[in-house]
Amino acid sequence: MTTTLVKEINIEKRFNSVNLNELVETASKVIVPLGPLTKFAARHPWAGIEQQSFEQVARKLKSTSNVEIYPDDSILQSAWNRGEIGQEFLEMKLQQWLDSQSFELPSEVVTQFCQATLMQEKKSIKQLPKTEIKGMARELVNDFHIPTKQVLQTYSQRLQRINGENLTEVLNGQLIKWCKLFLDEAQAVWAMPNRDKGFYYAWKEMAKYDPAMNHLIRRELSHLPNDATQALMDALLGLEISYLEIESYLEAHLLALPGWAGTMLWRSQQSTEQKNIVMEYLAVRICLEYALIKPHLPLPQPKQEEKIELLESLIASWAHWGDMPIKEWLELSPKEAKARLALAYRFDQTVQHRLWLEAWEQTFEDQLQNIISSTRNRVVEFPKSALAQFAFCIDVRSEPFRRQLEDAGPFETFGTAGFFGLPIETSELGSKHSHPSLPVLFKPQIKVKEWSSENDLKPYKQRHQTVGSISYAFKRLKYNLPSSLLLPEISGPWLILQTMARSFVPRSTGDVYRKIRGKWLRKPQAQLSLDRAQASESELPIGFTLEEKVHYVRQALKMMSLTENFSPLVVICGHGSHSTNNPYASALDCGACGGASSGFNARVLATLCNLPVVRKLLELEGIIIPKETVFVAAEHITTLDELQWLYVPKLTAKAKEAFEAIQKVLPKVSEQANAERIPKLPGVGACSHNHKNEAKRLGNDWSEVRPEWGLARNATFIIGNRALTQYCNLDARAFLHNYDWKKDPNGPILANIISGPATVAQWINLQYYASTVAPHYYGSGNKTTQTVTAGIGVMQGNASDLLSGLPWQSVMQSDEEAYHAPLRLLVVIEAPRKYVLRMLDQNPAFLQKIQNGWIRLASIDQEGNWESWS
Incomplete structure (x- = not known):
């Protein structure tokens, strides 16, 4: 054989x-x-490889797909120029790396080389002769076996x-x-x-x-x-x-x-x-x-030329950063030559970019600490007699709106996950389709449907189906070969009118279109199927049992730290975004609701909170909601910075007073929030004198590639009392989740926040991060050259990968400058040290994220001391 x-x-x-x-x-x-x-x-x-360190994954992707996941030189240089990277932190990170290494060279030589390389301080060596470098590499290749990267x-x-x-x-x-x-x-x-x-x-x-x-x-x-x-x-x-x-x-x-x-x-x-x-x-x-x-086959083995190329780059780095001419290599002992090559090899671009990123992140953490510390002494707890209380999603876009609302009157705001802890699948009136309205890492357990009387529902369905049928017929005609030749002749005049209107007067056209559609559909008053009705075995149960109603209300109130001192009016605020001709519309909606508006969840929770039987059972547990308190539901439209009411039941006298007070201040709150947000968008700046009209234009213009910034520049997730950040302008960069450690002696609430909302925030953060540092691999490139393909996603042109992340315009200020700062999420917990230690002990997956560099952690104890755990 x-x-x-x-x-x-x-x-x-x-x-x-x-x-x-x-x-x-x-x-x-x-x-x-x-x-x-x-x-x-x-x-x-x-998400599936967090058991490896961030640097290990970066090296694997570089060798496998030639993809860099650390910020490149241009992004880092821009951050340095803006003062977002402190030199003292860069030097500190470099020293930490040097302390973890061992080289057979004098420490001053190692430090000088690394400092010059890190700061790109080229020495006096002029243009390097390629023949000399190649010759020196050939001299060294047989004597020194520098391992090539896998x-x-x-x-x-x-x-x-x-x-x-x-x-x-x-x-x-x-x-x-x-x-x-x-x-x-x-x-x-x-x-x-x-x-x-x-x-x-x-x-x-x-x-x-x-x-x-x-x-x-x-x-x-x-x-x-x-x-x-x-x-x-x-x-x-x-x-x-x-x-x-x-x-x-x-x-x-x-x-x-x-x-x-x-x-x-x-x-x-x-x-x-x-x-x-x-x-x-x-x-x-x-x-x-x-x-x-x-x-x-068989493929030849890697040639020696590859090793020579590697040695050439190492020798050149010493010439550039170590002020070491080529001829000096001949004067070195073999031991020193090998040590110098090893230093250049180990202090490669991946390590350099890692240190720059860590210094950037440390600078941000230091600045955040200063902002919170500087306002801590003047913080006064919200008055117990707040006229109204608002529960917003933790989404970073809620932060400026909450700040303006609190300044406008005696209002208290809370932050919680936008699905409000409801594991539901939702189905709107007249629709055969439903969608999960909770984070994608969870599965829905209950279906909630809108319903109306048959007399109202039947004509509404017919009108709804008519609109859908027209749209479907047009689509089929467009894709059918014979009819597609005739379609332009039939539809041309109407489409030309529509194109001109949407192009030249987008704001008015959008308003008119919505009014006509609303008048035609005439959606009847819809109720929610909140009571349990068992569906078939293959489907989710419809509605809640009594025990589930009490459980989810209790859980939601505890998660937002609202279990006492209720105001006459409590507003549960979902959020959504309005944009036109935008394949990424769902990316601007609620991440906690699987890329859908969270208004439906807000309606469900507010309705459950108003049920007398639920309140009666909660009283037995010490959560007493006064009879005068009414829960209502609203939706924060992030594109417009407006609050739209979704569910307002009959109000008590005090609740009505609060509602009217809110109505009076909302226009000013919206105006101020728009004035803070709109000028940050490229092409707008100080040119727009009417920020409200500009916001409407951006949402209705079908040629607009950037209707809003979304969650760009998100950087931190703060878990603590609102009093901690009440007077802080966090510039729409913070996810804010209410948490009172005094009400959580055994830690289940903190554990739920970390495993749920904090994980969703981390996913959002790293999606923005990846779309910024590798836009054509993990992002989706330029919106203007995208092609929606197969009805499922976008490509660049007609033969690219199916692009998974955010478009260039969601993270870039211009072709040269990033708007999003690619920093890994900093989680800040306001709690005693022992609470944090207990949480880490009980959640090894979260601890692994910290140790492997996928997320960062800091805490603030009861005395206000800041501790960094990363």
């Missing part, structure tokens, strides 16, 4: 013992599920690195094409055959007829097995991927197109019929790669 045959048998035996499903599941953690754009919700792209790449990527042949582009182009066809949601004229049999089978049956591939490749693909798992196993065997490399190899393929792969992952979690679709995706991709790369 030949050696080669023995080797093949051993490899196959080892592969047969491999559980490929487990390997695929583990590898899938490098990507995150990506749902349709209509359900766009914040997810940070590294490269986890696909074979097609390795081939490109070796000889420049770009099979990766061919492979990606094929996957994009087939994913678009398979995942299409009624946008394509002709549907892909065999979609009901899975992605792999549908592709296999079509690929053999693909004219884009030559006949040899098509013949190779036609002999693939029908089973995706077997096909993937065969391809891995053919490529001779070692047993220990399988997981990393699968990761590299998933990271090649994380958007399309993430959509497959989302599908696998939504349907048991498609639970293996990620396996099928990898089978398609790696089988196709094997067919393309087979003529090039």
